[in-house]
Amino acid sequence: MDYESVMKLALERGFYFPSCEVYADAQAGFWEYGPTGVSLKNKFLELWRRELIRRDGMLEIDGSQIMSKSVFEASGHLGNFADPIIKCKKCNSTFRADKTIAEICQIEIPESAELDEFDNAINENNIKCPRCKGDFDKTKNFNMMFKVGIGPEEEEAYLRPETCQSIFVDFPRLFKTMRGKLPLGIAQVGKSFRNEIAPRQSLLRLREFYQAEIEVFCNPNKLDEMDNFSEIENTIIRIQTDEEPVAMTCKEAIESKIVPNKFVAYYLAILTEFYEKTGIDLTKSRFRKLGDKEKAFYAEVAFDFEVETTIGWLELVACNYRSDYDLSSHAKKSKEKFEVMDNDEKVLPHVFEISMGIDRSLYTILEYSLKDDKENDRVVLSLKPYLAPTHVGILSLVKKDGLKEKTDEIYLKIKRKFDAFLDHSGAIGRRYRRLDEIGAPFAITVDHQTLEDETVTLRRRDSMEQERIKISELDSILSDSVAFP
RNA sequence: GCGGAGUUAGUCUAGCUCGGUAGGACGUCAGCUUCCCAAGCUGAAGGUCACGGGUUCAAAUCCCGUACUCCGCACCA
Numbered sequence: 388m389d390y391e392s393v394m395k396l397a398l399e400r401g402f403y404f405p406s407c408e409v410y411a412d413a414q415a416g417f418w419e420y421g422p423t424g425v426s427l428k429n430k431f432l433e434l435w436r437r438e439l440i441r442r443d444g445m446l447e448i449d450g451s452q453i454m455s456k457s458v459f460e461a462s463g464h465l466g467n468f469a470d471p472i473i474k475c476k477k478c479n480s481t482f483r484a485d486k487t488i489a490e491i492c493q494i495e496i497p498e499s500a501e502l503d504e505f506d507n508a509i510n511e512n513n514i515k516c517p518r519c520k521g522d523f524d525k526t527k528n529f530n531m532m533f534k535v536g537i538g539p540e541e542e543e544a545y546l547r548p549e550t551c552q553s554i555f556v557d558f559p560r561l562f563k564t565m566r567g568k569l570p571l572g573i574a575q576v577g578k579s580f581r582n583e584i585a586p587r588q589s590l591l592r593l594r595e596f597y598q599a600e601i602e603v604f605c606n607p608n609k610l611d612e613m614d615n616f617s618e619i620e621n622t623i624i625r626i627q628t629d630e631e632p633v634a635m636t637c638k639e640a641i642e643s644k645i646v647p648n649k650f651v652a653y654y655l656a657i658l659t660e661f662y663e664k665t666g667i668d669l670t671k672s673r674f675r676k677l678g679d680k681e682k683a684f685y686a687e688v689a690f691d692f693e694v695e696t697t698i699g700w701l702e703l704v705a706c707n708y709r710s711d712y713d714l715s716s717h718a719k720k721s722k723e724k725f726e727v728m729d730n731d732e733k734v735l736p737h738v739f740e741i742s743m744g745i746d747r748s749l750y751t752i753l754e755y756s757l758k759d760d761k762e763n764d765r766v767v768l769s770l771k772p773y774l775a776p777t778h779v780g781i782l783s784l785v786k787k788d789g790l791k792e793k794t795d796e797i798y799l800k801i802k803r804k805f806d807a808f809l810d811h812s813g814a815i816g817r818r819y820r821r822l823d824e825i826g827a828p829f830a831i832t833v834d835h836q837t838l839e840d841e842t843v844t845l846r847r848r849d850s851m852e853q854e855r856i857k858i859s860e861l862d863s864i865l866s867d868s869v870a871f872p
Numbered sequence: 873g874c875g876g877a878g879u880u881a882g883u884c885u886a887g888c889u890c891g892g893u894a895g896g897a898c899g900u901c902a903g904c905u906u907c908c909c910a911a912g913c914u915g916a917a918g919g920u921c922a923c924g925g926g927u928u929c930a931a932a933u934c935c936c937g938u939a940c941u942c943c944g945c946a947c948c949a
Contacts, residue, residue, distance in 0.1 A: 391942095399883060399899085411923040411939055468949075474873085482873095483947075531949090549949060584873060584947060592948085683949045705949065742949075764910075785906040812901080816909030823909095832908070844908075851909070 388757040389697040393750065394589060396757060396768070400825050402427065403590060416586025416594035418746075423825050426776035426806060428597075428749060431665065432576055434773065435599055435743070437871055438661035445572030445601060446565055450553025452578055453535055456543045458552050461720035462713065463685065468548060469530035471505055473523045484526045488514060502526045531581045546580035551740060554602045555713040558736075562604075562727050569729045569736060570605040570650070576745070590746040591701065597745035603654060604736035606729045607710070610648035619656035625673045626690070632673035645676070647688055651708060651739060658692065658704065658741055664872055665748070666771045667755045671695040674706070685712040694751050703748050709738040756826065768826035769849055772869045778805040779865060780822040780830035786811050794833040797843070797858060805865055823848055829868065831861065 397403045401421030407413035420428060440447055459465045471484035484505040505526040508514070515522065533546040547553070554573045561573060576599045586592045620638040626645055627633070637656050640646040646655065655674060663669055677689040685707070692704035714735055718725040726735045756770045772778065779801070783794040791811055798809045808827065810818050815832065822830050830846045837843055837858075844853045845864070856864060 395883070405940080408940090413940070415940065464949090470947080472873090472947095579949095581949080588942090685949080707949085782908095784908065787906065790906095814909080814911070815907070816911080818910095819908080820910050834908080835906095846908080853908075 388754060388759060390588070390754070392759075392766075393753050393757055396753070396766070396824065397424070397589070402753065414594070416583055416592070418589055418593060423776040424749070427752075427770070427774060428745065430774045430776075431745070431749060431752070432599065434664060434871060435576075435661060438664065439601060439657055439741070440572070440574050442657060443572050445574050445603075446561060446567075447574045447576070448554065448557060448561070449577060450547075450550065450557065450575060452547055452580070453537070453544050454547050454552060454556075456545065457720060458556060458717075459532065459545050459548075461716040462552055462555075463716065464532060464545075464548055465530070468532055469528045471502060471526050472529045473505070473509070473526050484509075488512075502528065529584075531583070533580050533582055548581050549579050549600065549742065550575045550577045550598045551600045551602050551713075551742065554600070555717055555738075556721075558604065558714065559723055559725055559727075567604075567727070569609075569727070569734070570603055571736075572601050572603045574599070574601045576600075588698065590750045591698075593746060599743040599745050601654075601741040601743075602709075603650075603739045603741075604714075605650055605739065606732065606734050607737040608732070608734070609729070610650040613649040613653050616649045616653055619653055619660075622656040622659060624652075624655050624659050625669070627673045627675045632675075647708075651688070651690075651706075654739060654741055655690065655706065658706070662692070662694075662703075664771065665752050665774065666769070667694055667751055673700075683707060685709050687712075696751055696754050701747055701751060703744055703751060705740070705742045707740045707742070709740055711735045711737050713738060763851065765820050765823055767823045767848060770826035770828070772828040773871045775826045775828050775869070776806065777808045777822065777825055777827040778829065778869045779807050780818065780827050781807050781809045782815065782818055782830055782832045783811050784815055784832050784834040788835065789838060790833050790835070793837055797831070797833065797861070801862065801865070804862070805869065819846065819851075829865065831856075 400423055402424040403418050403420050405413065406417035406419050436447070439445065456465070459468075473482055473484045473487065488505065488508050502525070509523055509526075532548050535544050535546060536542065537544050554575055558573070561567060562571065576597065578595055579598050580595050583592060583594050586594050590596075616637070621636050623634050623636055624640060624646075625632040625634045626640060628645060635643070635645070637646070637652040640655075641649060641652055646652045659669065662672065672692065672694045674690040674692055677686075677691060682689045683705070687710045688708040690706040691702045692706065693700045693702050695701075714725040717723070718735070726733050728734075752770070752774070753768070756768050758767045758769055760767050770776075781794060781798040781801075783790045794809070794811065798807060801807055802809075808822070810821075812818075819830055826848070828848045830848075831843045832846065833843055836855075841858045842855045843858055843861070845856050846853045
């Protein structure tokens, strides 16, 4: 289904909606998750933990969202995460200073240069606004990080623009106290903040957004010594280096040198196996190998995991080989030791990062799951049962003759263990349709026969078929059906 | 940030040209019906018409500004 339909579902059924919407000064790029959205998000993250964190024995931490200035001096964000911009005094158009100067008079000034250099170049070459020929104001730095003032002195600090910096900064302590051994994955789920110029399309371009990041620390001399490579050597990954994505096994990817080493291949594979289980159609996905110009400032090799949606290819995960960029910068700045022992070898670990956009992933799952079932005149959210915000609807066919009481009794029995929704009111068909829309895979209905033989009907969302089951079997049937794979 | 279009109840929308203080559909809730796939009947709740200002006796309607949403451009670890 298309973006508009997903948006409508999100607003009507409580998946997500604009932040502060009752106030006129609400800023763009901030969205809230409602009850169904939170439930979906929690289950998505549980799947992520199972398929990546536990599978690989990673450590998960939860760091501060506000971090000190030094962190971002070391990480390079204060210098590199900013663009020099110039604004036309007449028509208010904004341009990148470096790009505009290069375009008009072929002078290359690095974007990290002092701001005076841009102003001088503009004055000396008499550069005017390309749109209206007006004069430019002085060059300003637009940094995408949100600055915050700490305490009464308003000391300078920043909201993190990516969650991984706390993983790097915490690495020495975690490695020591958690008895770390390379390769070691450290993961974090949390919010990151970027002051986007033009946030767009609800969850797809936010100023405050969720990331699930994994940083795998490794010995750079042992990138092909990956014991568990055999687990995934036949896993098919789709890689795009030129025009079209090509499906190949991890073994083939290594042999053809499209993926540089077994270490990177292993993580691309387990990431693929994770997304397979979210219900997204992986034949519509690709790992796009980024060229030098597209890569982030810290990346040596980069693959973006992208999925084709109705609004185009969408980047869900950035996989970057960051080498020792982060650990060596933090070591230098903080004067702490970041080297660790790998058997008898002292190494400064390299880092491979799997940086997942949670909000974009959830949107994509919704888009792939939402179906317009014209035959039955309904909209169905065919989520995997283990991702469904509500597992089961508990319904009374009618309220009288003690059916309501019997239904309440069953609900009480299972509501702590499953995400169950109790509903007595309205026509039964209407209640089924409502459950279809929030993706509840099952509904059980109490009818007159229930009172005679302790059985209920179990209705399946996708097929709309019903079967009669004993109430005593309900727990085990549901447990099996909504269990994670 | 620039340009264009838009904003009326949870959702879709009528009314705007030609000013006279909001109407429908769906959805929601309650009751009747007691019924296995959005049925029917009765009733109800829900809108200071995005926000702020102006013109006017009177503004959803005309004018100005702002915000947000969508599209295009630019930007995008």
